[in-house]
Amino acid sequence: MTAQTHFGSGNPADAMIEHILAQPGVQRVPSTKLTLFVRRSFLDPATSTALCARVDATRRPSTLSDFNGDPTFRTSETGDLDPFDPLVIDLNARIAAFTGLDPAHGEPIQGQRYATGQEFKAHTDYFEPDGIDYQRYCGIAGNRTWTVMIYLNQPEAGGATRFKAIDKIIQPETGKLLAWNNRLPDGRLNPATLHHGMKVRAGTKYVITKWFRELPWR
Numbered sequence: 001m002t003a004q005t006h007f008g009s010g011n012p013a014d015a016m017i018e019h020i021l022a023q024p025g026v027q028r029v030p031s032t033k034l035t036l037f038v039r040r041s042f043l044d045p046a047t048s049t050a051l052c053a054r055v056d057a058t059r060r061p062s063t064l065s066d067f068n069g070d071p072t073f074r075t076s077e078t079g080d081l082d083p084f085d086p087l088v089i090d091l092n093a094r095i096a097a098f099t100g101l102d103p104a105h106g107e108p109i110q111g112q113r114y115a116t117g118q119e120f121k122a123h124t125d126y127f128e129p130d131g132i133d134y135q136r137y138c139g140i141a142g143n144r145t146w147t148v149m150i151y152l153n154q155p156e157a158g159g160a161t162r163f164k165a166i167d168k169i170i171q172p173e174t175g176k177l178l179a180w181n182n183r184l185p186d187g188r189l190n191p192a193t194l195h196h197g198m199k200v201r202a203g204t205k206y207v208i209t210k211w212f213r214e215l216p217w218r
């Protein structure tokens, strides 16, 4: 597979959207408010399971930027994947090939683990430009453009991702990829990207998240 990385940060997105739509097995969620793609079985079960173990190896309590006073807002754990791990190198290459985004604009891949009862309440992945920590998080590489998220397993119950503004709930499924544009077609941040990693009701949920920035990540 040759990585096609012509689309930089993915903003503007028109050419990149064409590229994603040309990938096998892609579905676009019908919405005029939000550009969201689903690709089932993007990863095979063995790779997904191996990545869960990588998340477990480095997990610690997840953090929040712009703490909003609710200590139950994000109760999961987060693990940083080692960018030099061959499995992670391959995953980054596959995400670049699928999206066409320039890997230089990508943050290191993170894993998120939710035990039963844990969640990440409704939020956007971009940083609020008037937030107190905006300079700290976005001063160098700019704000986030695209989110790629992959479910690494299927918990026994719960753990869906709910996009409130478009009334869409996506069920976790091993290897299923989501990709969405955090921007509107004119480049402004899109509040309709608001999403909620809903409570796991039984079992454990693992995902990886890969965010892209306006400028190369450093």
Ligand SMILES: O=C(O)CCC(=O)C(=O)O
Residues within 6 Å of the ligand: 112, 120, 125, 159, 160, 161, 195, 196, 197, 198, 207, 209
């Ligand atoms: O776990 C989910 O379903 C959502 C995760 C998420 O939104 C995030 O990590 O930013």
Ligand SMILES: [Fe+2]
Residues within 6 Å of the ligand: 123, 124, 125, 195
């Ligand atoms: Fe998110």
